[in-house]
Amino acid sequence: MLSDKALNEIHLIKSKYQDSRSCLLPSLYVVQKENGWISPAAMETVGELLSVPDATVKGVATFYSMFRREAMGRHLIQLCTNVACMIMGAERLVDILRDKYGLQPNGTSADGRFSLVIMECIGACDAAPAMLVDADLHGNINENTIMATLDKYA
Amino acid sequence: MITVTINGKQIKIEKAVTVLDAARIAGIKIPTLCHHDLLESFGGCRLCLVEVEKLPRLQTACTMYITDGMVVQTETERVVEARKAMLEFLLINHALDCPYCDKAGECDLQDLVMKYGPSSGRFAEGKRKHPESYDDPIIVRNMERCISCTRCVRMCDKVQGASAISMVNRTSKTFVEPFSGGRYNCEYCGNCLTVCPVGAIMSRLHKHTYRPWYIEKNVDTICSFCGVGCTVTAQVRGNSIIRVIPEIGKGVNKGLLCNRGRFGYDYINSGGRLTSPLIRKNGVLEAATWSEAIAYVAGRLQDVKDKSGGSAIAGIASARCTNEDNYVFQKFMRAAIGSNSIDSAAAFAFAPAQKYFESIFGQGVTANPISGIAKADGVFVIGGDPTSVNPVLGLQIRAAAQKKVPVITVGYTPGLRNFSTHSILPAPFAETSLLAAIVSELSRIKSPDVIKSAFGEIIRSIQPVSSEDAQNACGIPADEIRGCADALAGMTNPAIIIGRDIILRSDGHTNLLLLAALMQLINGRIYLASEQPNERGIIDMGCVPDSLPGGRPIAVDSFRKRYEEFIGSPIPSSQGLGLMEIIAAAHSGQVKALYVMGENIAFNVPDHSYVKEALEALDFLVLQDSFMTETARMADVVLPTLSWAEKEGSFTNLEGRMQHLQKVVDGQGIDDWSALAEISTLLGVEMHYKGVKDVMAEIARVSPLHKGITYEDMEGGQCMWPYKGEPLRHDLVLPGIDMPDVKSMLRKPGKDMVYIGVDKPLFHSGSLSRNSQALSSISSKPFARIGGGLAGRLSLADGDYVTISTSAGSLDMPVMLFADMPENLVLVPNNFEGAGVYKILAWKMNENIKTPAFDSIEASLKKIERITAEGSA
Numbered sequence A: 001m002l003s004d005k006a007l008n009e010i011h012l013i014k015s016k017y018q019d020s021r022s023c024l025l026p027s028l029y030v031v032q033k034e035n036g037w038i039s040p041a042a043m044e045t046v047g048e049l050l051s052v053p054d055a056t057v058k059g060v061a062t063f064y065s066m067f068r069r070e071a072m073g074r075h076l077i078q079l080c081t082n083v084a085c086m087i088m089g090a091e092r093l094v095d096i097l098r099d100k101y102g103l104q105p106n107g108t109s110a111d112g113r114f115s116l117v118i119m120e121c122i123g124a125c126d127a128a129p130a131m132l133v134d135a136d137l138h139g140n141i142n143e144n145t146i147m148a149t150l151d152k153y154a
Numbered sequence B: 001m002i003t004v005t006i007n008g009k010q011i012k013i014e015k016a017v018t019v020l021d022a023a024r025i026a027g028i029k030i031p032t033l034c035h036h037d038l039l040e041s042f043g044g045c046r047l048c049l050v051e052v053e054k055l056p057r058l059q060t061a062c063t064m065y066i067t068d069g070m071v072v073q074t075e076t077e078r079v080v081e082a083r084k085a086m087l088e089f090l091l092i093n094h095a096l097d098c099p100y101c102d103k104a105g106e107c108d109l110q111d112l113v114m115k116y117g118p119s120s121g122r123f124a125e126g127k128r129k130h131p132e133s134y135d136d137p138i139i140v141r142n143m144e145r146c147i148s149c150t151r152c153v154r155m156c157d158k159v160q161g162a163s164a165i166s167m168v169n170r171t172s173k174t175f176v177e178p179f180s181g182g183r184y185n186c187e188y189c190g191n192c193l194t195v196c197p198v199g200a201i202m203s204r205l206h207k208h209t210y211r212p213w214y215i216e217k218n219v220d221t222i223c224s225f226c227g228v229g230c231t232v233t234a235q236v237r238g239n240s241i242i243r244v245i246p247e248i249g250k251g252v253n254k255g256l257l258c259n260r261g262r263f264g265y266d267y268i269n270s271g272g273r274l275t276s277p278l279i280r281k282n283g284v285l286e287a288a289t290w291s292e293a294i295a296y297v298a299g300r301l302q303d304v305k306d307k308s309g310g311s312a313i314a315g316i317a318s319a320r321c322t323n324e325d326n327y328v329f330q331k332f333m334r335a336a337i338g339s340n341s342i343d344s345a346a347a348f349a350f351a352p353a354q355k356y357f358e359s360i361f362g363q364g365v366t367a368n369p370i371s372g373i374a375k376a377d378g379v380f381v382i383g384g385d386p387t388s389v390n391p392v393l394g395l396q397i398r399a400a401a402q403k404k405v406p407v408i409t410v411g412y413t414p415g416l417r418n419f420s421t422h423s424i425l426p427a428p429f430a431e432t433s434l435l436a437a438i439v440s441e442l443s444r445i446k447s448p449d450v451i452k453s454a455f456g457e458i459i460r461s462i463q464p465v466s467s468e469d470a471q472n473a474c475g476i477p478a479d480e481i482r483g484c485a486d487a488l489a490g491m492t493n494p495a496i497i498i499g500r501d502i503i504l505r506s507d508g509h510t511n512l513l514l515l516a517a518l519m520q521l522i523n524g525r526i527y528l529a530s531e532q533p534n535e536r537g538i539i540d541m542g543c544v545p546d547s548l549p550g551g552r553p554i555a556v557d558s559f560r561k562r563y564e565e566f567i568g569s570p571i572p573s574s575q576g577l578g579l580m581e582i583i584a585a586a587h588s589g590q591v592k593a594l595y596v597m598g599e600n601i602a603f604n605v606p607d608h609s610y611v612k613e614a615l616e617a618l619d620f621l622v623l624q625d626s627f628m629t630e631t632a633r634m635a636d637v638v639l640p641t642l643s644w645a646e647k648e649g650s651f652t653n654l655e656g657r658m659q660h661l662q663k664v665v666d667g668q669g670i671d672d673w674s675a676l677a678e679i680s681t682l683l684g685v686e687m688h689y690k691g692v693k694d695v696m697a698e699i700a701r702v703s704p705l706h707k708g709i710t711y712e713d714m715e716g717g718q719c720m721w722p723y724k725g726e727p728l729r730h731d732l733v734l735p736g737i738d739m740p741d742v743k744s745m746l747r748k749p750g751k752d753m754v755y756i757g758v759d760k761p762l763f764h765s766g767s768l769s770r771n772s773q774a775l776s777s778i779s780s781k782p783f784a785r786i787g788g789g790l791a792g793r794l795s796l797a798d799g800d801y802v803t804i805s806t807s808a809g810s811l812d813m814p815v816m817l818f819a820d821m822p823e824n825l826v827l828v829p830n831n832f833e834g835a836g837v838y839k840i841l842a843w844k845m846n847e848n849i850k851t852p853a854f855d856s857i858e859a860s861l862k863k864i865e866r867i868t869a870e871g872s873a
């Protein structure tokens, strides 16, 4: 379920903290990087690895909205539609994603390439409208550039 | 001294407490929601906001500590406004369904909204929706009512230690859920529902039948399931118990309970209750009148006595019965029957262990307050999982572990898996070598001063066993053994918790010797796990073959004479037969009649077919019980007796605390002691007790240990050993040393051979709890626990059926896999009708402590193909 690489990463994290609960967030992040989301089975694995009760893992994994709890496409687009980005035309970008990729907010494209999540301010208002693709921030995007940006993500 | 002024009232307090506690001392109530006395302060709900002079913002009284000169106002306009606002927030999501909610009338939120308002909310967003969850058999969840106070989660995490639930999601979408999202699959202690301030987690047992104002009386009594003796409050309407709850701060349990104590009370209303005396006529049990049955029993016993003498009659009492019942039982057996062959199921482990330790260290050495475990600076657990035998005692071990003290567990103890610092899993039945090596290491580490006593001589003469030799015998690496000895050596007031599995074996007495040595070496306090509520009491009352009430040895003439004088009739002077000897003597025809009080011996004594033969060989078997049990079906006469909650009396718990069992409801049948008194009178030894108080008064006169005790003394839970009496002056009886050759200990079972052990499930208690619908709804069928290795070898998966056979018979049941079980071991419970592991345990007698030994049983496991869980072929 988790690759040896991911397991090793979690073991490394364990060696850095005294309290196993402190390892929870970084370990969940490893899982998400590997699988794109955090499945119940992955929560159990992490609980087992860290000796943290499953229910506690679930509590943490559901608290942070950047942890995904549904299967995601290969790449995750987190598009901001909060005030600054909205004024700068983010709503039109949502339409484009729907038209060009069949992407609905909280949905995944049919080819499994992209998932879209609408965000509330990702702290990049100075470059509005802005989106995150996986861990990369893209600011000052518009109708003309967004497709080219996304083309880089296979 | 810290001086604070709260609402103009000046108070002085020794040490810094929270403003909330200070206000309490001043008699001022500050409202709270997330705070609970069983939990640490949290500061989440902000209902306890108060104004503190010189501080600009309002402060939470539950987390703020007082300082000298502090001036606090708890009900200013500003405070009241803030509370109102907090409540308005809480009501955004809270379903206002009080008329339908069982909590109404004792709901903190309802009370606070009534007091502080608001009368209506301004949020128009609509409330979140959650269907009421009936995923669990005994708990119902309604998360629309949850106010996210986190009390349940903190209870489950920090106190119960089960960590089964957690707050999921965030902000207004937060609620409480187990990992599965559906069923809790937890320990079902119900302690989360004790602390839920609203109707979000509740008991299903009284769903829609409970309202606080329905309750006509609250009766404090003692749980009837195990030797911890938790205090419970039974809430009664008419003649039925509506619910059983703990009371915060009261009893040994201080407000906590386990699943059995909280939910198991319904067994008294089971359909299996006996209602009329039964006499076997032409092979069939037929209803009879009380006077007929009593006269018949007296007549038949007299016949046996006349023909074969009193010693041909034996008695088996029960630690589920009260001290009063058991006192009268031994008096009846000794005086009216003329037999000292009296024993009980306490003889399996509790009684021989207590006797062994008392013979070395003196009477009362095992009488240690349970609350001391959480305060210990180390815990050593052996012989079974205390969290399932004595769950609330188990919580003390978990509490100790939360303080990061070393917790050493020897053997399979799943309930302490996340709490032990040293989890040692020796090969089955090879613990002796481990204990011997630990004792040898400690003798080396500890200064000779700690073993200067006479017993120290014995310790010194124990043949040292090296950790390497022990490693060969028990499979635990020598370094780990030494690490464990080092951890033990560092403890100054440790608790040693001993369960029955270490005693029921051919080297059980050696294990007791080594544990006594361990206790001496590390200055430990011993706790004996106790499966029934009155195991200690039954010994104190003299329901043992060799001693009288107060633990006075029958062989000492002066004690016996004194007792004879008190009761006004002679008693036999020779030691009687113990439990297993009674069964064997019945089998051989030497014992001809057996009087059983409240014990299901046909099920709870190992090797069912042997026991059955023994009971069939009897001329006369009489049973007093509340239920139609396996034993009742074989009896010649069955006398229905009152059950827990229907009778008054006392229990003595495992720490030696005498507690008052109160009558809660009326029942059918009579008191055990009163049936015995009537028969005794017919046999010529008059007993005329007007009530149970008379029996207690006699105990208080006769037993030197229980001098002058009354039920009033037991109120408040302070009636502790040695009461007001005289403990027995103690003559050191030094045990002989009988060390087995450790090197020969590792027994390798042949291919397909496995060791078999008794599983003690959390949700059941002997053969009694099967009468509880509530407990059966959590766990209704037996399963065998096996480990990964065995499962792999036999290609078994969860739910596969196996035949488990020994020389004594076989059982079919499904298996469940537990990865951390020892290799080659299968654990089977002895709780479910027709499927008790005792059926197939062909024991050998350990003559040293007269207990059955289960270590030489060869068992085999075979997968049953083609049978599915539904049982269709």
Ligand code: SF4
Residues within 6 Å of the ligand: B152, B155, B156, B160, B162, B163, B164, B165, B184, B186, B187, B188, B189, B190, B191, B192, B193
């Ligand atoms: S019943 Fe006990 S174990 Fe289960 S969730 Fe509640 S507190 Fe935890």
Ligand code: SF4
Residues within 6 Å of the ligand: B145, B146, B147, B148, B149, B150, B151, B152, B153, B176, B195, B196, B197, B198, B200, B201
């Ligand atoms: S279920 Fe009850 S105790 Fe638990 S968080 Fe909700 S309101 Fe508090």
Ligand code: SF4
Residues within 6 Å of the ligand: B223, B224, B225, B226, B227, B228, B229, B230, B253, B257, B258, B259, B260, B261, B262, B390, B391, B392, B393
């Ligand atoms: S720990 Fe024992 S006495 Fe306490 S509630 Fe549970 S079964 Fe009853």
Ligand code: FES
Residues within 6 Å of the ligand: A080, A081, A082, A083, A084, A085, A086, A120, A121, A122, A123, A124, A125, A128, A129, A130
């Ligand atoms: S509003 Fe879009 S990044 Fe802040």
Ligand code: FES
Residues within 6 Å of the ligand: B031, B032, B033, B034, B035, B042, B043, B044, B045, B046, B047, B048, B049, B060, B061, B062, B063
């Ligand atoms: S009781 Fe103080 S914040 Fe909840």
